[in-house]
Amino acid sequence: MLINTYNRPDKVFISGKGMKLYDEADSEYLDLVSGVAVNSLGHCHPEIIKTIKKQSEKLLHISNLYHTAEQSELAEKLVGLSDHDKVFFCNSGTEAVEAALKIARKYGKLKAHGKSKILYMKDSFHGRTMGALSVTGQSKYQNEFKPLIGGTEQCEFNNLNDIIKKMSGACAIIVEPIQGEAGLIKAEVKFLKKLRELCDKWNCLLIFDEIQCGAGRSGSFFAYEKFGVIPDVVCMAKGLGGGIPIGAVLVNEKADIFVPGDHGTTFGGNAFACAVGNTVLTELVDKGILYTVDKKAELLKGKLELLKKEFDLIEEVRGIGLLQGLKLNENPGNFIKYALKNNVLLVGAGDNVVRIIPPLNVEVGEIEEIYIVLKNIFQGFKGEK
Incomplete structure (x- = not known):
């Protein structure tokens, strides 16, 4: 079936x-x-169950044409925990990556003299949709679905020289602070710090995929805190909803480039998912887990x-x-x-x-x-x- x-x-x-x-x-x-x-x-978890019951009797979904208190509250909490200014809510990690790639391409076009290349890492995994797959550095996931989206280039993880050689024309670098699907391989701190320097020098965005390692999993709410490197864009999902589908993209002022009509989602950030997300954050942060x-x-x-x-x-x-x-x-x-x-x-x-x-x-x-x-x-x- x-x-x-x-x-x-x-x-x-x-x-x-x-x-x-x-x-x-x-x-x-x-x-x-x-x-x-x-x-x-x-x-x-009893608090999640309580929230699900309460919210199901109150409001599930009204579309992103309107504000909800639950979405605004979750956005405020995430911004308060982060070094970023704005949030876009979606339904999954792959959707978060797709949004980040669009942010990168628009940034390159409007703010970086038309640059469009996105650098990604060998052995990385960012999702299974066509955009996310195009920046996933594992051929076993890609081969049957080629041709993929163009304008991307693979780099060696933790290899600064390889990155430097490929920076020309780049509008963004996407990287996992710890490569989950590749076998829990951590980025070197000096590598991530150099990526930050390179992105500042070459006027491109640094995107962290924290879908698996974020939302407290690393020991800090955002994994980037463990490495002392602040990206321009953070993709998250998984643990944020505690079992309910939700994803999020956080951007700093530099990457805050979307305007109405650039991107959207039907279900992303609905009142139900955000209410559960708020409960997860209350348990993790306010209650100290x-x-x-x-x-x-x-x-x-x-x-x-x-x-x-x-x-x-x-x-x-x-x-x-x-x-x-x-x-x-x-x-x-x-x-x-x-x-x-x-x-x-x-x-x-x-x-x-x-x-x-x-x-x-x-x-x-x-x-x-x-x-x-x-x-x-x-x-x-x-x-x-």
């Missing part, structure tokens, strides 16, 4: 609570995928390092905040399947990495549970082999 776009396992999940999921037989699973960094407060992430991330990383010492299958622990990963010395597909058979949900990434993505409100005791469960999985997998 469904178009075959995902290789789904033969499981049907019915409900969830916190880090736990339950299938049709009411079997319990430990969810270390969190909707691929979407469920920032876990499954069915965000300020516990660094400490919990340190504890989780320590536990993963213990696993590395215990099992030769693990080559490296890598990641940032509560976006951690285990690089294995073989393709992790069979390991992930074995984990699912043993009621643990894991997700892979490039470079043989298994991502460990708990909700941001994970408790200290739950981190110990993660360690014990993963240890048992590794032991069982080793024995099975």
Whole structure:
């Protein structure tokens, strides 16, 4: 019945609570995928449920032809947390990237002598629509859909010399502070700082894709804060909605170039999604969950390092905040399947990495549970082999 776009396992999940999921037989699973960094407060957080019930009886959608209090409140919160001035709301990370690319092209045309080239990084992942795909540095996602959108050029990640050689004609550089789908590979601080300098020198925009690593996942609300580099444009989504679809593009004064008619969205930033986004931010920021992430991330990383010492299958622990990963010395597909058979949900990434993505409100005791469960999985997998 469904178009075959995902290789789904033969499981049907019915409900969830916190880090736990339950299938049709009411079997319990430990969810270390969190909707691929979407469920920032876990499954069915009581405050999100409360907001959903309340907002559903109040207002769902009226279109962006009109203001809503919920959208204005969320915009004000995001601007207040950021170094940026304006927000555009959409429905997903890919849509956020598409908006950012349009901002870049218009900026180049009007403010940078008609420059139109957009530089992107090898092994990056920015989405599956044609624009986002055209700045995604992985040919396996691109090949069947060529020709892609022109005027883009791939650069080596963390290679300043390669960037410098390709700056001529560029209106923007798009980069992930940490390449999630490539295997949780962090940008070097000096690399991002140099990109900032180059964009200022060459009059082009610096775009950060924080779709996976943003919204508190890194330990600061915006990942760029961890690197000490302020981009002109920030793309975010995933954890911002805690499970409800929402994306956002933040721009500084330099990149605030759209006027009515330049871009739009039917559902983006509707009252329902923004109400939930406001609740997520209240829990993360006002109630302080965000300020516990660094400490919990340190504890989780320590536990993963213990696993590395215990099992030769693990080559490296890598990641940032509560976006951690285990690089294995073989393709992790069979390991992930074995984990699912043993009621643990894991997700892979490039470079043989298994991502460990708990909700941001994970408790200290739950981190110990993660360690014990993963240890048992590794032991069982080793024995099975």
